[in-house]
Amino acid sequence: MTEFVEIDGSVGEGGGQVLRTTLSLSCITGKPVRIFNIRKNRPKPGLMRQHLISVKALARIAGAEARGTEPGSLEIFFRPGPVTAGEYLFEIGTAGSVTLLFQSLLPPLLFAKAPSRLVLTGGTHVPFSPSFDYLRDVFSPLLARIGVRVSCEIEQYGFYPRGGGKITARVAPAEEIRGVDLREKGAVLSVTGRSCVANLPLSIAERQRKAAIGPLAAHSPVIDTATVPSPGKGTFLFIKVDTEAGSAGFSALGAIGKRAEDVGLEAARDALAYIESRAVLDPRLADQLVLFLALSKGPSTFTTSQVSNHLVTHLHVVRHMLGTRFEIDGCVGKPGTVRLTP
Numbered sequence: 001m002t003e004f005v006e007i008d009g010s011v012g013e014g015g016g017q018v019l020r021t022t023l024s025l026s027c028i029t030g031k032p033v034r035i036f037n038i039r040k041n042r043p044k045p046g047l048m049r050q051h052l053i054s055v056k057a058l059a060r061i062a063g064a065e066a067r068g069t070e071p072g073s074l075e076i077f078f079r080p081g082p083v084t085a086g087e088y089l090f091e092i093g094t095a096g097s098v099t100l101l102f103q104s105l106l107p108p109l110l111f112a113k114a115p116s117r118l119v120l121t122g123g124t125h126v127p128f129s130p131s132f133d134y135l136r137d138v139f140s141p142l143l144a145r146i147g148v149r150v151s152c153e154i155e156q157y158g159f160y161p162r163g164g165g166k167i168t169a170r171v172a173p174a175e176e177i178r179g180v181d182l183r184e185k186g187a188v189l190s191v192t193g194r195s196c197v198a199n200l201p202l203s204i205a206e207r208q209r210k211a212a213i214g215p216l217a218a219h220s221p222v223i224d225t226a227t228v229p230s231p232g233k234g235t236f237l238f239i240k241v242d243t244e245a246g247s248a249g250f251s252a253l254g255a256i257g258k259r260a261e262d263v264g265l266e267a268a269r270d271a272l273a274y275i276e277s278r279a280v281l282d283p284r285l286a287d288q289l290v291l292f293l294a295l296s297k298g299p300s301t302f303t304t305s306q307v308s309n310h311l312v313t314h315l316h317v318v319r320h321m322l323g324t325r326f327e328i329d330g331c332v333g334k335p336g337t338v339r340l341t342p
Helices: 016-029 049-062 098-109 132-145 202-213 260-276 283-294 309-322
Strands: 005-008 033-036 065-067 076-079 087-091 116-122 150-156 165-171 188-198 222-227 234-243 246-253 300-304 325-329 336-341
Touching: 005 016, 005 309, 016 033, 016 049, 016 076, 016 098, 016 283, 016 309, 049 065, 049 076, 049 087, 049 098, 049 116, 087 098, 098 116, 098 132, 098 165, 098 283, 132 150, 132 234, 132 246, 132 283, 188 202, 188 260, 202 222, 202 234, 202 260, 234 260, 246 260, 246 283, 283 300, 283 309, 283 336, 309 325, 309 336
Parallel strands: 005 033, 087 116, 188 222
Antiparallel strands: 033 076, 065 076, 116 165, 150 165, 188 234, 234 246, 300 336, 325 336
């Protein structure tokens, strides 16, 4: 009987990321895994609907045997087969994040033998996950630089709690994933953004925009306003900072009782903190890039404006699954440098 790689799901950040990364790498390596203590220390421990969708989606593309896939389960066993390219539709059915689901499915599909097309429905702009704008305008362009070709488009936006967003993503097999050397970001070239509303007055988007422009005035920000299609109500503001080394992105979401001005200020302050650092990668991008660099052909070094718990957790999971070596110079919550050797 094949021995399972055992992963403690409560390690580090202890959320759904441990589950998603472990299962993605299981599909790539062919190693069966047992994940226990899933989200053990969260207010609602165990698997929730959005996590189950990721498990079942990964099981489908890899023809995997999966046990323990019930709501609230603290333990799953996952035995993958070969990853199969194709056209897939996955419907979360709630405002669960389609971007996190896509980032789970992407790494295994890079090692399939043909291109794939994914249609995903759920939340496109929801808390605790990258927005679709970030996926398209920051994450995907950086992946292209290391040899990963993906494209994505949005048909409908999905906000909490209604969901109902819809995106389409296309993934090409990767011939080779390259390492990076991203230590100095150089000059800021532009600051742009979008302030959007769905089924709410456009004046709310304008208030968000004005609030964001103030703190960033020294960088001449250009922020557009728009109404976007969605079955529910919602607002967001997304800011992209382009530098000589690449792009970074910062999002803020509206919520009941949250002033439009606070949405604008939240995104602007995060963007300004990044600009004032010397680091290349924003905190979210540093975390999301780790898995791909662990699969690359050479060593990588990058700086980030903030070492996050997610980043540290991600590094420990890829070390456990792949044997990746890493060093972090910097403390959680502060700027830092990461060196990674596959």
